[in-house]
Amino acid sequence: MKQNYKVIWANVAESDLKDIIEYISIDSPQNALRILKNIKQKTSELYTLPERNRIVPELQDQGILQYREMIIPPWRLIYRIAERKVYVLSLIDSRRNVEDILLKRLIATK
Structure with a gap:
């Protein structure tokens, strides 16, 4: 049986999508x-x-393993899974310095 997750977009991810479009x-x-x-x-x-x-990968290199990404060329959709929820955190153009953006957004909030 397939699991069903609830997908929740963070405000910053919604803003990323809006800006792109x-x-x-x-x-x-x-x-x-x-x-x-x-x-x-x-x-x-x-x-x-x-x-x-x-x-x-950029976060995995730092020992941070809870964030995953979906590639939708040329963008990278960053998310994390918690229980039966998927939190979409960012939609970033992969041609930019993704590591700096991720570290600022995801680590600075801890």
């Missing part, structure tokens, strides 16, 4: 809508098997 829509509203649908479709996979994605 708004930026793309400046040049192409149709492309922005297509990308939004793709991201939503991919993240729907988190409802059933969130463990299938890898631990974030």
Whole structure:
């Protein structure tokens, strides 16, 4: 039987998504809508098997193992699993310095 998880987007992750879509829509509203649908479709996979994605390598190198990522090129969706909930924490462009962004967002809040 498949497990069903509740997926919860953090405010910063929602803001990341909004910023991405708004930026793309400046040049192409149709492309922005297509990308939004793709991201939503991919993240729907988190409802059933969130463990299938890898631990974030940059954090794993620091000994931090509770964060996972889903690759939705060129973005990386960062999340953690707690009990039967998946907390989406960030949606980051992988062309940026992901390690610095993650360490600032995820470690500074501890």
